[in-house]
Amino acid sequence: MKRESHLKILFFAVFILMANLSLAQEIKEIYVSPSGYDSNSGTYERPFKTLGKATAALVTMDSRKLEKIVVWLNDGIYRISNPIVIDSTIKKSGTPFEFKAVEGSSPTISGxxxxxxxxxxxxxxxxxxxxxxxxxxxxxxxxxxxxxxxxxxxxxxxxxxxxxxxxxxxxxxxxxxxxxxxxxxxxxxxxxxxxxxxxxxxxxxxxxxxxxxxxxxxxxxxxxxxxxxxxxxxxxxxxxxxxxxxxxxxxxxxxxxxxxxxxxxxxxxxxxxxxxxVPLAESLLAVEGSEQNPISNISFEGIRFKHCRWNIPNQTYAGIQACNFDTQQGNKEWAVVPAAIRTTWAHNIRFKDCEFNSLGGSGIWLGTGTINSTITSCRIRDISGNGVMIGEGQDRLVSGESWWKAAPQQAALGNTVEDCDISDCGVQFYGAVGIWCGLTAETILKNNEIYNLPYTGISIGWMWSPEPTPCRDNTIAENHIHHVMQKLSDGGGIYMLGLQPGSKLIDNNIHDISVNAGRAESNGMFLDEGTKDVLVENNLIYNIAKSPLRFHKASTNFVKNNYLFSNGETPAIAYNNTLPENIHQEGNREISTDDPNYIVALKKAVSKHIPTPNKP
Structure with missing residues (x-):
């Protein structure tokens, strides 16, 4: 009798366990279509009409009991006047949320x-x-x-x-x-x-x-x-x-x-x-967690984000650098052009095969406290400000002190932009860049094509001195950057600023920076104040208005095995307020147009650095 009772208890426990496991494996799907109705049930046969209804449905779900939730977007335009906000009232657990285009469709979220x-x-x-x-x-x-x-x-x-x-x-x-x-x-x-x-x-x-x-x-x-x-x-x-x-x-x-x-x-x-x-919405998407309760595990795939307005505060935009501007309210009150899509205090947020275009401010911003998030195989174009932004500048305060001093752990960490096509940014605000990274760590920018920009292709770092910050171990690799610096000057294909030890600029192909509009130089790479302990290796730089590589108030750096093609008597490397002996060089090829073998050497170098085709 006792043995039979034990068997019944064991059977019941196994039954409950299997039921829970079965429940845990359930995938909840919500369907949305511009031709649907919000009075529908959100199924494949009876989809919701609006994204607002879909996110409202997410609030009522106990996601902890689900493997994941997928919101499927059918073809068409989803017009919004207010942003889609995903915060802790909507996402209450780490269960993945996926927003995906139905196969064969191209849904557009338009403001x-x-x-x-x-x-x-x-x-x-x-x-x-x-x-x-x-x-x-x-x-x-x-x-x-x-x-x-x-x-x-x-x-x-x-x-x-x-x-x-x-x-x-x-x-x-x-x-x-x-x-x-x-x-x-x-x-x-x-x-x-x-x-x-x-x-x-x-x-x-x-x-x-x-x-x-x-x-x-x-x-x-x-x-x-x-x-x-x-x-x-x-x-x-x-x-x-x-x-x-x-x-x-x-x-x-x-x-x-x-x-x-x-x-x-x-x-x-x-x-x-x-x-x-005409754009009406001032933001399209906000993923908003908190330091104590970060939002995690959200992905967007195959979705186009389009049309977002930004009106200049006080009607005056006094640009400083990379879409930071003076508010004209004091001697140093800076603001930044906001992005249509922004994440804050967010982990593992992913954008894949998406488009971000025709936007009035900046494009997409992986902001404060964003960790291990990715933008892959996306297309970013026709943006008034910066295309992609990662991290932040110096100005935010924590307990009355600059955040990077008081709470350096709040830095954006381990984020990646890879295989993206980025062009035609800075349409209104010419000092914008394709990818801007502030005080970030372990950022990877890899295999992106960046082109047709009024100013710099990639800008990384945000400190005009060698003072230590959380900025470190960033990698810019295998990018194809060309036809940038088309309107302004004093930048380059890649612009680096401030101390960020352990960072690398490797295997990039930078060319056709042929306009030098202002007084200052335009370069292939420009390593500005405070740059130290950076590895510049195996890059190809050619057809540049001025020196392919320039240092300004830089310290010890390592330049190895690069192909640096220059024009006439223009030096391959320019040293502005930088001691040449601090730039350790090894195996570089410096070739001038005065060299009779210039064309042959350039063709050979280009054949070795053919960029991998981007996926978008």
Missing amino acids: AVELKDWSNLGDGIWVSEVPKNLGVFRELFVKGKRAMRARHPNNEYLRVKEVGADRRTNFTYHTGDFPQPKIPGEVELVVLHDWSITRIPIKDISLDSHTITASDSIGAKGLNFFNLDNWEPNPRYYLENDIEFLDAEYEWYLDTSASKIYLKLPMDLEPSQLSIE
Whole structure:
């Protein structure tokens, strides 16, 4: 009897265990489709219509009993006005959440609305009332492509005639440089500095003295090197947003005082034939944990993120570097252009085969406390600011002290960007970069193609001194970087800043940095202040405006087995305030265009460094 009782208890325990194991293996699937209904059950046959309904359904689930949850997105456009937020109220455990495109589909999460009601003014110009919910905006997209806000000149630049006495707020222009704007107060002045730009409203245009006066200081306050004539005596500028500048097809102008938008189209087209969209949402996706309770194990696959607005605070963007800008509120109050997609206090977040395009701020940001997260086989393009951002700068405070001193463990750690195609970033804010990494550790940037940028390809580090920070052991390897530094200068294919011991720049192919627009150099690689104990090995650098490799206020570094092709008498390695003997060299090939074997050597080197095709 006792033996039989024990057998029954054992059988019951095994039954409960097997039931729990069976339950633990369950995969919950939710389906969403633009043609569905939120009153549906979210199944394959009866999908939800909106992502808001899908995330609301996640709140009610006990994910701890599931192997994983998959949210399937069918083909189509999911328009949102507010971001999708995944926080601890939605994700209560480490159970994986997967947001995936249904096989064969290309779902788009869009923060834009369509403008449909247009009136014809003749000569290809159309006008529409601006809906109240749109207010002021900086971008318009026609047929999926970014339209140019009316500017003068359309493609090139004007040159300052003479800088004003204070060197900051005004300058004279040449007679006939531009048509007199109808509403000068709505015109934006865009001034190019060596490695950044300023966008600022115009206060006044004097026809008598031929003077343009800005609404505030041009350039970041408290930094004298942003004086207008510091780099060039006659810096470049252009004007944007006036009806008088509306002279090219697909240009547009926003009259904020009358709440009207004007668009110039080809004579054979009318708006009813086109998709005309304006971004409304200020963010598309936020993954938000906390230091005590980080969010973990979320992936996004095969999804396109598109259209996100960012309006400049106080209407003035005084760029400093890599989309950090002066708020104009004090001597050193910096802010950063936000990203459409951002993670904070998040572990193991993955983006694969996704697209991030047509975005008004920056693209995607693996921010504070993001660990072991990846962006792989993605395409990032047509971004107003930075393409990808990892980590953060110096300014955040913890208990009144800089975070990197008070809590260095909060640094972004072990994140990867690999096999991505990154192009056409910095569309509005030219000082932007393809991939920006602040004070990060163990970051890997590998096998990405980065091209068609106004400034630097990859920027890593954020300390203008050799002072120790959490920044260390970062690897930039096997990237193909080309046709960058197209508008600004004093950067390069790769730009490194500050102490980050154990870091490596290896096996990169960098070429066609042929524009050197400002006073400072444009280089293949530029290792700036505080760089120390970095290995630069087996890189191919050619067709560069200035030196393929430049050091500035750098310390001991190691340069081995690189192919450095230079122009004429331009040195292969430039040493600015750097002792050449501190740059330990071994096995490098330095070849000038003056060498009769230049072409043969270049072809041979290129054949060895053919980049692996990217997957997107």
